[in-house]
Amino acid sequence: MINFWIWIGVALTLATWSYLWKDSPAFRWAETTYIAAAVGHSFIVGLYTLRDRYYPIMHGKPLLIIPAILGYFYLFILWRRGRWVASYPIAIGMGVGLATQMSGTIASDFIGQTLGLISEGGRIIGATPVTAFTNALTIVMTLCSLSYFIFTVKPRGVYGIVYKLGQYCLMAALGAMAGNYILGTGLSITLATIRRITFGLQGYG
Amino acid sequence: MKEEVSEITWSKLLELRPEWLWLITLILIIAPMIFPIHAPFRINESTLRVYEFVENLPEGSVVVSGGAGNYAFMYETSAAFIAFLNQIKNRDIKLIIFPLHPDSLMFEPWAIRVAGFDKVKEYGKDWVILNYIPGGSYITLPAFMQDIKGLCRTDLYGTPLDELPIFNNVDNYEDIDLWVDCGANSMWSLVRYVAPYHVPIIGFVHSAYYPMFQPFKAAGLVYEFTNGIRGGAEYEKLVGYTPWNLGTITMDAYNLYSIYVLILVILANIGTQILKKGGCV
Amino acid sequence: MFIKGRVVDFVVMVVLFVATWISIYLAHRGKTREIRSIPSLTAVTEGVKRAAEMGRPVFMSAGFGGVGSATTMAGFAMLDVVASECARLEVPLRTTFASSETLGAAEMIVAEAFRREGRPDLYQPGKQVIYFSGEQYAWVAGIGGLMARERPACAVYMGTFFSEALYFGECGARVGALQIGGTTAQLALPLLAMTMDYLMIGEEIYAVAATITKDPVQMGSVTAQDIGKIILYAISVIGVILMLAGSDIVVKLMNT
Amino acid sequence: MSKVLYRDIMPYLLFIICFIPTLFSYYFNIPLLSKLTYELRGWSTLIGVTAMFLGLCNIIIYNYRTIKERKAGWQFGVYTIVLVFSWIIAGLYFGGLASPAYQQMYIYIKAQCWSAQIGLLTFFFVSAAFRTFRAKNLQALVLLIFAFIPFIGLAPWGEQIWPGWPAFSSWILDNVAMAGSRAIVIAASVGLVVMITRIVLRYEKGGLVRG
Numbered sequence: 001m002i003n004f005w006i007w008i009g010v011a012l013t014l015a016t017w018s019y020l021w022k023d024s025p026a027f028r029w030a031e032t033t034y035i036a037a038a039v040g041h042s043f044i045v046g047l048y049t050l051r052d053r054y055y056p057i058m059h060g061k062p063l064l065i066i067p068a069i070l071g072y073f074y075l076f077i078l079w080r081r082g083r084w085v086a087s088y089p090i091a092i093g094m095g096v097g098l099a100t101q102m103s104g105t106i107a108s109d110f111i112g113q114t115l116g117l118i119s120e121g122g123r124i125i126g127a128t129p130v131t132a133f134t135n136a137l138t139i140v141m142t143l144c145s146l147s148y149f150i151f152t153v154k155p156r157g158v159y160g161i162v163y164k165l166g167q168y169c170l171m172a173a174l175g176a177m178a179g180n181y182i183l184g185t186g187l188s189i190t191l192a193t194i195r196r197i198t199f200g201l202q203g204y205g
Numbered sequence: 206m207k208e209e210v211s212e213i214t215w216s217k218l219l220e221l222r223p224e225w226l227w228l229i230t231l232i233l234i235i236a237p238m239i240f241p242i243h244a245p246f247r248i249n250e251s252t253l254r255v256y257e258f259v260e261n262l263p264e265g266s267v268v269v270s271g272g273a274g275n276y277a278f279m280y281e282t283s284a285a286f287i288a289f290l291n292q293i294k295n296r297d298i299k300l301i302i303f304p305l306h307p308d309s310l311m312f313e314p315w316a317i318r319v320a321g322f323d324k325v326k327e328y329g330k331d332w333v334i335l336n337y338i339p340g341g342s343y344i345t346l347p348a349f350m351q352d353i354k355g356l357c358r359t360d361l362y363g364t365p366l367d368e369l370p371i372f373n374n375v376d377n378y379e380d381i382d383l384w385v386d387c388g389a390n391s392m393w394s395l396v397r398y399v400a401p402y403h404v405p406i407i408g409f410v411h412s413a414y415y416p417m418f419q420p421f422k423a424a425g426l427v428y429e430f431t432n433g434i435r436g437g438a439e440y441e442k443l444v445g446y447t448p449w450n451l452g453t454i455t456m457d458a459y460n461l462y463s464i465y466v467l468i469l470v471i472l473a474n475i476g477t478q479i480l481k482k483g484g485c486v
Numbered sequence: 487m488f489i490k491g492r493v494v495d496f497v498v499m500v501v502l503f504v505a506t507w508i509s510i511y512l513a514h515r516g517k518t519r520e521i522r523s524i525p526s527l528t529a530v531t532e533g534v535k536r537a538a539e540m541g542r543p544v545f546m547s548a549g550f551g552g553v554g555s556a557t558t559m560a561g562f563a564m565l566d567v568v569a570s571e572c573a574r575l576e577v578p579l580r581t582t583f584a585s586s587e588t589l590g591a592a593e594m595i596v597a598e599a600f601r602r603e604g605r606p607d608l609y610q611p612g613k614q615v616i617y618f619s620g621e622q623y624a625w626v627a628g629i630g631g632l633m634a635r636e637r638p639a640c641a642v643y644m645g646t647f648f649s650e651a652l653y654f655g656e657c658g659a660r661v662g663a664l665q666i667g668g669t670t671a672q673l674a675l676p677l678l679a680m681t682m683d684y685l686m687i688g689e690e691i692y693a694v695a696a697t698i699t700k701d702p703v704q705m706g707s708v709t710a711q712d713i714g715k716i717i718l719y720a721i722s723v724i725g726v727i728l729m730l731a732g733s734d735i736v737v738k739l740m741n742t
Numbered sequence: 743m744s745k746v747l748y749r750d751i752m753p754y755l756l757f758i759i760c761f762i763p764t765l766f767s768y769y770f771n772i773p774l775l776s777k778l779t780y781e782l783r784g785w786s787t788l789i790g791v792t793a794m795f796l797g798l799c800n801i802i803i804y805n806y807r808t809i810k811e812r813k814a815g816w817q818f819g820v821y822t823i824v825l826v827f828s829w830i831i832a833g834l835y836f837g838g839l840a841s842p843a844y845q846q847m848y849i850y851i852k853a854q855c856w857s858a859q860i861g862l863l864t865f866f867f868v869s870a871a872f873r874t875f876r877a878k879n880l881q882a883l884v885l886l887i888f889a890f891i892p893f894i895g896l897a898p899w900g901e902q903i904w905p906g907w908p909a910f911s912s913w914i915l916d917n918v919a920m921a922g923s924r925a926i927v928i929a930a931s932v933g934l935v936v937m938i939t940r941i942v943l944r945y946e947k948g949g950l951v952r953g
Contacts, residue, residue, distance in 0.1 A: 005850040012851065016627075016858035020227045020865055023634035028815055031631045032822045034855035038624035039801055040829025041852055045307050046794045048838060052339045053788050067785035071792025074590045078611050078799060083597060083952070087753040089789045090553060090591050090949045094941075095760025096786040097554010098948075102938050103768035105556075106495050109931035110718070113924050115740055117722050121729030122737075134913070138921045139726055145925030146719060149689045152519040152712045166925075170687060171679075171881050173922020175888035176914050178676035181413070181649075182867050182889075183896040187462055188434040188455050190234055190861035192280030193854070195451055198238070199319070219876075223660070223869035230868050246898040280857065310839050311848045336840065361840045412896075413673065416915060435896070456898050463897035466868060470875045470886070477876045489771045496769045499935065506939040552790070556934040559941060559948045566947075586797030587790050591949030598951045612803035620797065623859040630862075635814075649863060656866040659873065670930040672923050679885070680874045688926035692933030703945040707936050714932035 006200040013193055067092070117142055145169045212483045215476040226469065233465055237457035244460050252439040254429045255407055259289065262382060264297045267375055269404075270313065271303040271349075272386030272395060283316060284437025284452040285409040286387035290320035291447045299371055300332040303349060303357075305391050307337050310361065316387075319449050329369045334361045342391065346398035350378040378402040385409070392418055392427070400426040409436070493742045501717070506710040513706030521708055526666055526684030527694055530564070533640030533664045534571040543578035544568060545638035547629070547654070549645025549669065550622060553587040557670050560691045561645035562595055567694075568642055569599035569614075576605070579614045580632060584625040589617050626650040633657040643667040643682075644691055647674035655681020668694070749952050757950060760786075761942065801826065888918065 015030035057064045070092065076085035120135045127135070147159070148166035155163035262268075270286075293300070300322075302313045313334060317323050326332050335357045338345045348356040353376060354366045366372045374380060384399055386392060387409045395406055405428040410418060412433030421427045431440060438452030488496070512518075537544045546568045548561025565581060572579040581596065583589045593615045600609040618628025630653065633641070641663045643654060651667065651674040658665045659681060667678040668686025679685055686694065693708045725736035760782055766772075767779040805819035829847075836843040877883040894900040895911025940946040 005846055009850045009854040012854050013858040016855065017231075017862070019630065019634070019862065020231075021224055023631065025815070027634075028631060028818050029821075030855060030858070031627045032818045033825065033851065034624045034627050034859065035619050035801070036822045036825035037829055037847075037852040037855065038619035038621035039798065040826050040833065041848065042620050043794060043798060043826075043830050044833040044838065046791050047834075048307075049339050049791050050788075053784075053791065063781075064784070064788065067788045068792070070785075071789040072795065074586070074793045074796040075799065077590055077593045077796065078803070083594060084749040084753075086590050086594060087749070087950055087952070088756060089793070090587070090594070091753040091757040092760050092782075092789055093553040093587055093786050094949055095554075095757045096764050096782050097552060098556060098559075098938050098941065099761045099764035099768075100783075101554060101556055102499070102935060103495070103765055105931045105934050106498055107492070109927050110498055110935075111495060111740055113928050113931075114718060114722055114725075115737060117924065117928075118725035118729055118736055118740075119734075121726035122734060125730060125732070134917055138917050141918065141921035142925050143719070143722065145922050146715065146929060148687075149925070149929035150712050150715055151521050151524075151693055151708050154520075154522060167881065168884050169918075170922050170925070171884045172888040173919045173926075174676045174679045174687075175885035176892055176919040177672070177923070178680055178885075179889035179891065179893040180896065180911075180915055180919070181673075181676060182466065182871065182893055183459060183463060187234070187458060187864045188281045188284075188451070189857050190864040191238075191455050191458055192283075192451055193857040193861050194235065194238065195449070195454065196854075196857075199449070221872075223656075223865075223872075226868050226872060227865040230865050234864070244898055245902070247901060307839050311845050311853065314845060315849055416912075459897055460899050462864075463893065464899070466871050466893070467890070469868065469872045470890075473872055473876050474886075477878060481878075487770055487772070489769060492769050499765075499769075502932065502935045503939050503942075506936050507943060510940075510943070510945060553949055554786070556937045559937055559946070562948060563946065585790075586793040586795075586800075588949075589800060590793060590796055591951075594949070594951045595947075610807075612800050612807065615800070616804050617797045617800040619801070620794070621856075623856050627855070627859050649860070652863055652866050652870060656870055670926070670934075672926065675923075675926065677870075680870045689929040689933035692930075692937050703940065707940055707945075710939075711933050711936050714936065715929060718928060718932065 003201075006197065009200065010197050013197065141169045145173070212480060215479050219473060219476045219480070229465065230462070233461045234458050237454055237461065241454065242457045242460070243453065244457055246435075246438065246456055248439045248442060249432065249436065251429050252431050252436050252443065255289075255431055255436075256292070256440065256443045258405070258407065258428060259292055259383070262293075262296075262298060265299070266382040267299045267301065267380055268293065268383045268385060269301045269303055269381050270385050270387065271346075271399075272305050272309070272388050272391035272408075280451060281411050281434045282387050282409040282431075282437070283312075284434055284449065284455070285431045285440045286385075287316055287320045287449045288437065288440040288444045288447050288452070289385060289409070290316065290322050292444045294320065294322050294325050299375075300326075301353075301371070301375070302332070302334040304335070304337045305342050305345070305394070309388070310334075310337050312387075321448060329364070330371055333369055333371050336361050342394040342398065346394060350399065350402050350404075352377055378404055383407065392421070396421050396426045407431075491741060494740050502710070502714050505713045506707055509709040509713065510703050510706035513702035513709065516702075518702065518705040519709055519712075521693070521705065524686070524690055524693065526668070526686050526690070529664070529666050529684045530567065530640075530642060531571060533642070533666060534568065534575060534577060536664060537577045537639035538575040540639045542639035543580050543636050544572055545629075545633065545636075545641040545658075545663070546579065546581045547643050547645065548581070548583065548588065548592070549643070549647050550584045550625075550650075551588070551646035552585050553591055555646060557646045557691070558588055560694065562591065564642060564644045564691075564694055565592060565595055566599055569596045570603050573600045573603035573605045573608060576608070578636075580616060580636060580638065581614060582616045582618055582625065582629055582632070584618075584622065585620050586617065589615060622648070622650065626653050629654060630657050633661055633663070637661040638663050640664045641666070643669070643678070644686070644694070645669065646671050647678070649673065649677065651677040652681060753950050754944060758942070798826070888914065 012030050015026040018024050019027040070089045073085050073089050076082045120139055123135045124132045144162055144166040147162045148170060304310050359365050381404050384404050384406045386395055392408055407428055408430045410430050415430060415432045418430055434452055434455050438456045441447050441452045534544055546565055548558055548565055551558040569579055583592050593611055596614045597609050600606055618625040641658045647669050665682045666684040667682040668691040670688050728736055763775050763778045764782060767775040802823060805822050808819040809816045833844055875886045877886055891914050892911040895908045900907040941948045
């Protein structure tokens with residue numbers, strides 16, 4: 001029995017990788033299988049979650065009936081004249097989500113990162129030459145990069161030089177992140193995919 | 206004339222269809238599986254600390270494997286996790302699996318099978334898998350730390366926890382000696398809701414998250430992390446052979462793959478410079 | 487009344503809010519500053535025109551984020567622009583979203599854009615906006631197949647992306663699409679930098695509509711963004727100088 | 743008039759009613775507000791989960807249209823619809839996520855597809871590196887040089903040719919890359935706040951359109 005499943009896995013893997021040669025019915029089979037499986041799985045998880053979420057309606061929290069109904073308003077999108085009804089659930093999702101994101105972003109990104117930048121200034125005087133240089137470099141590079149994002153000032157004169165430097169700093173940062181990423185996740189997963197098949201064929205897993 | 210020919214060759218090379226590059230890549234990936242090179246690599250300080258911590262756990266300790274969010278099937282971290290299972294499998298260490306995401310219900314039993322853990326250990330006595338409890342980790346984790354039986358009531362297969370011998374001496378955070386997390390995105394909630402109870406945490410995390418999580422270690426909230434698949438390979442080397450052995454294979458492939466990419470980029474740059482001189486680009 | 491440590495947060499929020507309001511108000515009265523050109527932004531309209539000439543569809547994605555994410559909102563603003571252009575030039579539009587919530591909002595945006603351009607007949611639910619499940623890589627696989635089969639002439643990516651940015655970039659490059667990408671996600675930016683023809687880095691995606699539409703609201707809010715950054719610049723420089731002088735008053739102040 | 747009320751004003755008011763308490767409960771210590779926010783979070787989660795029905799409808803409509811218009815590969819439309827429903831029925835029949843049969847299905851179909859798909863990234867990296875890392879101008883040269891420092895630092899042979907390479911690459915990541923990404927993050931946070939303000943002031947629609 002276990003081998004039957006393994007062979008399905010082998011077929012799906014080969015079909016997916018056939019995309020590298022060209023788009024073929026085999027890839028389309030793997031693609032639609034994956035999409036259907038993902039939709040089915042998330043639907044099952046969703047059903048179980050809904051069961052747990054609907055439970056309090058009958059047990060002490062009758063107000064939850066409002067979002068329970070509002071959720072189904074999404075389906076009005078499919079009806080041309082009643083499409084506007086769907087903006088009610090969207091409004092709730094947007095309101096809660098955007099407010100959470102706004103307060104969180106100000107705290108962590110605006111205040112937190114600025115504080116990080118400033119506190120690096122405290123590690124220059126009295127530190128070892130290497131640390132002092134590192135921190136000074138980081139501060140200068142951050143400020144230069146930041147100037148790239150000012151839109152309403154024409155890059156001329158001294159500001160023009162800072163702006164140009166900022167571009168190079170951003171390129172260096174993006175390059176370093178890309179280089180760090182190339183040897184990251186992808187390769188180990190490709191290997192694991194093959195490994196799991198060979199492993200399964202040996203009778204494990 | 207000769208220069209023109211070389212320019213044509215170079216421009217052909219630069220326009221090479223990616224399919225050929227991908228074919229060579231596939232060969233380079235499969236080759237080390239068949240002919241393992243076992244290229245040398247050094248063992249990082251953090252992996253060594255993880256290994257020694259687990260090695261020094263007293264007999265009869267209780268380990269909780271909690272976390273493993275929806276990234277659980279990212280195999281980058283599972284090499285280290287399986288090596289960890291191999292390390293504890295021949296010792297009297299109890300394992301409680303507490304999934305924080307529905308997908309880890311699929312991952313953890315699989316990892317247990319691959320490590321051969323279930324063949325050595327007895328279910329219910331030495332290890333147990335609990336059910337996934339919806340509601341978000343900000344509710345379930347504090348409840349779990351306070352009262353395990355009160356939160357979970359049954360295991361994954363519906364057996365009441367009181368009937369399982371493993372829970373005779375395990376009630377709350379005081380009985381947990383180590384918390385391991387295979388995955389990445391659950392670390393934020395672990396730091397917030399598990400670390401305050403002074404339970405040591407070890408994380409098998411992605412290399413992308415490894416630098417991001419260093420502040421947690423510095424603050425003493427987490428004991429140690431392993432760094433992605435590289436950490437997995439180092440762990441495997443420390444534990445010895447594991448049946449899965451993904452990390453070691455990956456290190457070989459890393460060598461070939463990185464040299465290959467380096468050669469490609471050097472070729473591409475030589476070509477670009479030659480064509481630039483010829484005025485083609 | 488204030489939660490400890492969140493006073494400055496609140497002040498920052500209020501300052502940015504008021505700055506935005508005032509600059510939009512001033513922009514309505516004609517008081518705007520000129521915006522430096524961002525080449526990637528004009529490329530969008532060029533791309534749609536190119537698709538119309540080649541008779542191939544336009545692909546647009548606003549990423550993996552949910553409906554409560556501002557990056558997705560920036561993507562929606564872009565979707566509005568792209569959908570109107572497509573409706574005007576009768577170019578087929580394909581757009582996909584990874585969450586069913588954003589899918590709903592996207593359907594509404596596309597429907598309204600088509601209605602506004604006088605082509606409500608071209609819009610049908612499930613035709614322009616396609617759902618390939620909420621799982622990240624199933625969605626990506628669907629897009630990979632869609633790209634290979636429909637061969638879009640122009641592909642626009644704006645919103646939250648992760649490692650799939652590379653996947654899209656390579657699929658698009660293979661079918662010869664003009665690719666324009668922008669995101670604020672740190673994970674996806676280097677990958678977009680590797681594969682896109684035009685790249686919008688971070689904040690540029692919030693200024694996108696300004697240079698395309700030139701309407702006072704957008705121009706005013708770009709001014710407000712700059713005011714915010716100049717304040718921040720000033721705080722940082724003063725803070726660092728004071729730090730060098732041995733005083734951490736700015737850090738203490740910001741922690742209140 | 744009533745049309746405008748129901749279609750434009752009411753959704754906007756609902757948005758504000760959800761937005762203001764959630765935002766203010768972060769800054770102010772008012773028990774009523776935090777209780778309200780807690781409830782609203784639960785509401786929005788519930789609505790988000792319920793939206794899956796729309797996703798299901800959309801995927802059926804899309805495939806139904808493919809079948810009806812007999813587009814190329816319409817057979818796959820039939821296959822998708824059948825597989826979605828049989829997956830759901832099988833999952834419920836087997837008894838949900840915990841059942842071993844369902845776990846088999848999950849691991850050998852869904853997880854296998856997942857890892858095969860994400861494995862394609864390995865290949866795409868090669869072609870993207872080949873295409874992009876060409877020093878056409880000074881900016882591309884900077885990108886190239888800085889990409890290869892961490893790249894070699896991560897490869898196991900990097901530390902064999904120079905033992906200091908891993909430390910050097912992590913220095914680059916911790917400082918150069920961090921400086922750039924910090925600038926991106928700070929600037930983006932300003933843009934984000936302005937964007938949300940625009941939606942709150944109703945200068946921008948976001949998702950709140952009439953359709």
